Amino acid sequence: MARLFARNETLVATILLLFIIVTSIVDPSFLSVPTLFDLLRNGLIMAIFAIGVLLVLISGGIDVSFTALAAFAMYATTKTLVETGVEGSMALALAMSGGIGLCLGLVNGFFVGTMRLPTLIVTLGTLSAFRGALLTFVGSQLISNVPDGMRDFSRTMLLRGTNADGYFYSLPAAVLVLLLVVVLTWFILYRTMLGRNIFAIGGSLDSARRIGIPVTKVQYFIYAYVGTISGIAGIVHASLARVANPFDIVGLELSVIAAVVLGGARLQGGTGTITGTLLGVALIVVINNSLITLGIPSTWQNIVIGLLILLGTGVPAWQARRSGRTE
Amino acid sequence: MAKTSRIVSSDHRHLLGLAALTVAIFVAMSLARPGLFLTGANMQSMAFQFPEYAILALAMMTAMLTGGIDLSIIGTANLSSILAALAMTALFPTGGNAVAVLALALLVGLSVGCLCGVINGLFIAGIGLPPILATLGTGIVYTGIGVVVTGGSAVVGLPDSFAVLGNAAVWAVPVPLLVFAAVAVVMAFVLNRTIYGHSVYLFGTNPRASRFAGLKNGRLNMTTYMISGTLAALAGLILISRANSAKADYAESYLLITVLIAVLGGTNPYGGVGRVLGVVLAVLSLQFLSSGLNMLQVSNFAKEFVWGLTLLLAMSVTRIEWRRMIDFSGVGRGRSPNAATGDKP
Numbered sequence: 001m002a003r004l005f006a007r008n009e010t011l012v013a014t015i016l017l018l019f020i021i022v023t024s025i026v027d028p029s030f031l032s033v034p035t036l037f038d039l040l041r042n043g044l045i046m047a048i049f050a051i052g053v054l055l056v057l058i059s060g061g062i063d064v065s066f067t068a069l070a071a072f073a074m075y076a077t078t079k080t081l082v083e084t085g086v087e088g089s090m091a092l093a094l095a096m097s098g099g100i101g102l103c104l105g106l107v108n109g110f111f112v113g114t115m116r117l118p119t120l121i122v123t124l125g126t127l128s129a130f131r132g133a134l135l136t137f138v139g140s141q142l143i144s145n146v147p148d149g150m151r152d153f154s155r156t157m158l159l160r161g162t163n164a165d166g167y168f169y170s171l172p173a174a175v176l177v178l179l180l181v182v183v184l185t186w187f188i189l190y191r192t193m194l195g196r197n198i199f200a201i202g203g204s205l206d207s208a209r210r211i212g213i214p215v216t217k218v219q220y221f222i223y224a225y226v227g228t229i230s231g232i233a234g235i236v237h238a239s240l241a242r243v244a245n246p247f248d249i250v251g252l253e254l255s256v257i258a259a260v261v262l263g264g265a266r267l268q269g270g271t272g273t274i275t276g277t278l279l280g281v282a283l284i285v286v287i288n289n290s291l292i293t294l295g296i297p298s299t300w301q302n303i304v305i306g307l308l309i310l311l312g313t314g315v316p317a318w319q320a321r322r323s324g325r326t327e
Numbered sequence: 328m329a330k331t332s333r334i335v336s337s338d339h340r341h342l343l344g345l346a347a348l349t350v351a352i353f354v355a356m357s358l359a360r361p362g363l364f365l366t367g368a369n370m371q372s373m374a375f376q377f378p379e380y381a382i383l384a385l386a387m388m389t390a391m392l393t394g395g396i397d398l399s400i401i402g403t404a405n406l407s408s409i410l411a412a413l414a415m416t417a418l419f420p421t422g423g424n425a426v427a428v429l430a431l432a433l434l435v436g437l438s439v440g441c442l443c444g445v446i447n448g449l450f451i452a453g454i455g456l457p458p459i460l461a462t463l464g465t466g467i468v469y470t471g472i473g474v475v476v477t478g479g480s481a482v483v484g485l486p487d488s489f490a491v492l493g494n495a496a497v498w499a500v501p502v503p504l505l506v507f508a509a510v511a512v513v514m515a516f517v518l519n520r521t522i523y524g525h526s527v528y529l530f531g532t533n534p535r536a537s538r539f540a541g542l543k544n545g546r547l548n549m550t551t552y553m554i555s556g557t558l559a560a561l562a563g564l565i566l567i568s569r570a571n572s573a574k575a576d577y578a579e580s581y582l583l584i585t586v587l588i589a590v591l592g593g594t595n596p597y598g599g600v601g602r603v604l605g606v607v608l609a610v611l612s613l614q615f616l617s618s619g620l621n622m623l624q625v626s627n628f629a630k631e632f633v634w635g636l637t638l639l640l641a642m643s644v645t646r647i648e649w650r651r652m653i654d655f656s657g658v659g660r661g662r663s664p665n666a667a668t669g670d671k672p
Contacts, residue, residue: 062459064583117642118597120396121590124583125638132632140628251579254398258463267457299479302471309464314454321455 008264009276011312016283023290030293034169037159041240043285047178047278048233049256050263051185052226054277057260058189059222060202060269061119064253065108066230068130071249073100073227074234076138078244081147090153090239094177097235098228104130105227106220113219127253134246143244150239174236181229186274188225198222202269258305259284262312283308341593341645342605348641349612356619363622371499377614378507379562379569383581384588384606385514386558389551391589392518392531394598395451395458397555401582402469403443404563405575409473411436411564412482412573415489425488432489432564440560441553443469448549462552473575481574485567493568503565510558515603523550531598587638588613593645613637 024031049066056063077097081088104126111122134140153173160170189195197218200208209215238244263280265272287304291297296304357365383400390397411432419428443465450461495502518524530537530547538544567573592609594601616637617630 111639111643115643117639120586121596121638121642124586124590125635125642127583128587128631128635129639130635132628132630132635135628136626136632254463258467261460261463267459297475299474300471302467302474304471306464306467306469306471309467310450310456310461313460313464314450314456317455 008262008312008316009273009279011315012262012264012276012279012283015308015312016279016286019283019286019290023286023293026295027293029165029167030290032165032167033161033163034167035289037169037171039282039285039289040175041172042289043281044172044174044178044240045233045237046252046256046259046285047281048181048229048236049252050260050277050281051181051274052229052233053256053260054263054265054272054274055185055189055198055222056119056226057257057265057267058202058269058272059198059219060205061112061219061222062257062267063108063119063123063223063226064257065123065127065130066226066256067250067253068127068134069101069104069227070230070234070237071246072104072130072134072138072234073097073231074238074249075134075143075244075246076100077231077235078143078146078150078238079139081149082143082145087148089149091149093147093150093153093235093239094232097231099231101227101229101231101234102224103227105224105230108227109220109223112223113216127250131250138246140246142246144242146238146242146244150235151242154239154242172240174240177232177236181232182274182278185229189274194218194221199270202271204270255284255305258309262309264316280312342602342608344645345591345593345605345608345612349608349615352612352615352619356615356622359619360622364619367499369618369622371496371501373614373618374504375494375501375569376618377610378501378503379565379578380581380584380588380614381507381607381610382510382558382562382565383585384592384610385510385603386555386562387585388589388592388594388601388603388606389514389518389527389558390458390462390555391594391596392527392598392601393458393548393551394531394534394596395462395548395551396586396596397447397462397552397559398459398582399443399447399462399466399469400555400559400562400585401578402466402473403440403556403559404566405573405577406443406469406473407436407439407560408563408567408577409477409482409573409575410439412485412567413476415486416482416484419486420484422486422488425491428486428488429492432492436560436564437557440556440558440563442556443560444553444556445549447552447556451552452545452548458552470575477573477575479575481572483572485571485573489568490571491568493565493570503569506561506565510561511603511607514558517554518603523547527551528599531595531600533599584634587634591638591641 020031049070052066053063074097077093077100080096081093086092108122108126111117112119156173157170158173158175162168189198197208197213200213201215201218205215234249237249259280260272260277261267262283263276263278265277284305288301291301291304363369383404386400387397414435415428415432418431447462447465450456450465451458491502493503497505518527526537526542526547529540530542530544534544566578570577588609589601589606590596592601592605594605613634616633620630620633
């Protein structure tokens, strides 16, 4: 029981459940399909980013550049499609944005893998460099006439209907992108040698290298993969918002990392689960959407989230310290 | 002893390289825009701009010396300056004696900053959270408290006499620069000439060795985050004096820049290496670069691009020196948050 409670997933799931129960008691209409779909829509982009961040954290690194990378890929793709007049399908936009993300991810991979610089420093540098390059060389104007393919995608719904209370609800097809990213990442992490290598590098870089894991190659893969995912998240975001804003997205990085850490991934590397990560994102999204229902002014949002991070990570750390296990 | 001299000489090489870079940027900008860059007015305007960054970067460097990081400095700076601003507007609604106003602001601001540091220290030393996580959480909470007490809007109507801290000049030397100079001298003294300073370098180099040497690692952590919190609060006071208002979301973009300045200044994010002089040179070179590019009509966005590139290039160039230092200082530590502690090259 104590061990079950010491697990972050259990703690986060409990807090999440408590929040949902209390909010539903205060406002019974909270527990409904429209709310669920609203939460999904609001948390979608953050969840895709979080999966990428999880991969980096498991490998013992940290990435703060993914937002700049996503903004770059998203804006460059939209601008190219609009200027060349290729209205294209969403698939083309996804491929282009993912491809640009991959190339930028390789830049991170070069500095981390080949130059062996600390990941925080590298991604701080590329955060500034990518964002600066985007706004200087690509453009800084809002694009509101996004290509038809992207517009159509935002209108494509998996499900739509009206519930008993007369609330309209719909589930955007973009959820499929999240699903695909989750399944693919799960497969890589738990069903391939590559995934085991990522865990091994996060556990101990030195040991991983000594037992013959091609650390540099794996690091290139990690940052390229995160870049691709981020590029895809960026274009999905622009499609759902039906506008490509180059100033969007950047600034989210620490919240996403907080969500992943809340979900049990350890910054020391080697530990982290997809379930935990999704729970962490869900918790932050539910809190953001339920505080007002609970009668707590939205100005309290930061305090609640900050305290949850300290609680969610502090309790397991404190238990680990008390039981004498060294970090 | 051979190893010690290697650290020192490698550290000095970094400082020399950085000094050369700073001078090179200064000369290049002076040649490119002699009538604009090389003027007293520009020198003075630059001297007003950089102290708040520089003090924040010193706060960041102090935390990084232990192998930690303080992501809460912006939250701390804003919260302490908001509370100081509220105290000033409550007690001196119509302005008042300059000395009394400044004393009140410093007392409230620095105490709050120090308290924020104590809370960070409790989470890090007491509960055992990694610094990056503890300060990420507390930073969000400090910002949140700032939002709640101000309701999200700016605190205005600061006493006129408070403007001295950020805007006045003594014989053409800006007050913020004087404050920064004092801070730099005190920090250099604390780090190089006190028992605390020597202990921090040992702790940052090898926490296990420092524990075996009988040092109280928990107390060292606590003192370190108290210092970084207090410095952050001081930077916050200068900032609100220059802005003539206090708000919970000022200077949010400064956070990552201070890490950039500290690292460019030769601070090792794994701990144990870092100098006040390095941070001073790094902040000067970035200020020259940024003001110079401004005069060349380069956009702010291009500056961001250049800053990022500068960090990446500087780090790549010094990589060899650096890895040599990490190789023996980082042996057997296994607690660094990043993946770059490698094997022998």
